[in-house]
Amino acid sequence: MAEDSADRATSVRAYRIAYDGRPFHGFQRQPDVETVEGVLLDALSDLGVVESGTPRGYAAAGRTDAGVSAVAQTVAFAAPDWLDPAAFSSELPAEVRVWTSADVPADFHATHDATEREYTYHLYAPDGSISRARTALDELSGEHDFHNLTPDEEGTVRTLSTAVRRDGDFLIVSLRAGGFARQLVRRLVSVVAAVARGETELARIERVLGADSLSGPEGVAPAPAYPLVLTDVVYPDVSFETDDSLARTRAIFEETHVRERTEARMTETLAGAFDAGTGDRSS
Template sequence: MPRFAMKVEYQGAPFAGWQRQKDLPSVQGAIEAALAKLEPGPHTIAAAGRTDAGVHALGQVAHCDMNKGWDPFRLSEALNHHLKPAPVAVLAVAQVDNDWHARFSAIERQYLFRILQRRAPATHDKGQVWRVRHALDVDAMQAGADMLLGKHDFTTFRSSICQAASPVKTLDELRVERVDGFSGPEIHFHVRARSFLHNQVRSFVGTLERVGAGAWSPDDVREALEACDRAACGPVCPGEGLYLARVGYPADPFA
């Protein structure tokens, strides 16, 4: 059975998350249903990361096994046809070795988080950003973010329902920048690591927002990290501003 890697983009708002659920819409379920239109199922696909409800993707990667040797371009076109009208698009398909795995072969994951800074409600970007009404100090947030770089026990920034075997992770990048967005000024958080704990990025952003607002100092972030206590974490921000931006592999299957 040939195996195919898929690069997938989606809006998370209509879904209860990536993972298939019995009575709720999911991204995985939408793609598996589209695959069943092409070849008799059931189909089970695996992804590089299981995004939560409302979380988006610019470059999620998944893989599927098919019965016949599809041309990758034709497979992507057929999937996109059957995915309509769901806000899910297959950007690229590539045939890979049968031992290649979207999750276990990955060596890096990158997330983007968008904060929209304005008092008026979001309209065009509704559901795509976290709107914050007050001003945020980007330099202070970056100083706080720098406290989190490197290898640490991230228990403070880990969901209580996280199933990871260890809270120890290595954070390679947490960069904060101000950009001019379509709907107003935005704060972007660029976060990169080999893997993440459940709610880790949203815990980072919610905590750093408190630094940007002046309620916390950058040193408070260091103290929260060192506490290794979930109760020391700042607020967990909503998922609607979070995007799985890119998944890295030793060799890019889509190159």
């Protein structure tokens, strides 16, 4: 029986999960829509690890919003010895891959034992000023009450470290903290983007951080979800070991990358066809 498989586990195991979050309605399992956690738990059911629900000791590093992707999402639970990353991935869709694992202590908790999380946002800003973006991030770094940048009413005080670099038309914004309130990363990016593009002044940040409450036109809307990736979750005492699953995971996402680069070239042709001076294209 499925419960017997879980009972034979010799230790709790942590698994790193990479996923393309765009097809999913976020990470957390929901009853009527497909989520990343939903397909993970369905896979464990199909593999006979559980009959339904979650395995003993199950926890995840965090919840990503709908459309957000991950490299280092982490789940941990009491697992049978044979459940290596390849076996876990065998019942998962191509968009979700288990690529490494680690044996951890019996009291390990994937949420509470994480000391730091890093998100990376790929901000399309060909005309954005990296110096203004860096100055904005410097203002947002350190310990602040980010209550105007999240719908959460508790847990809004966070200590944030930041970085930004340019990669072609993109500003790559990295945000690191012990944890993040809901939508905080995407609303932080909205503020940084507005400053980098010259749409708002740096003084805006002081108001966002200091005002009792900002709403309506003064409020900060979250940036789009799909350019955001959970790139790291830190467990200081855990050593993840990779196997052939790493190469297979890389190959699957490289195939997606090539396909989408090809599609981007096609749409670039469509957009460029209507540049000024194109002339009559009826022939």
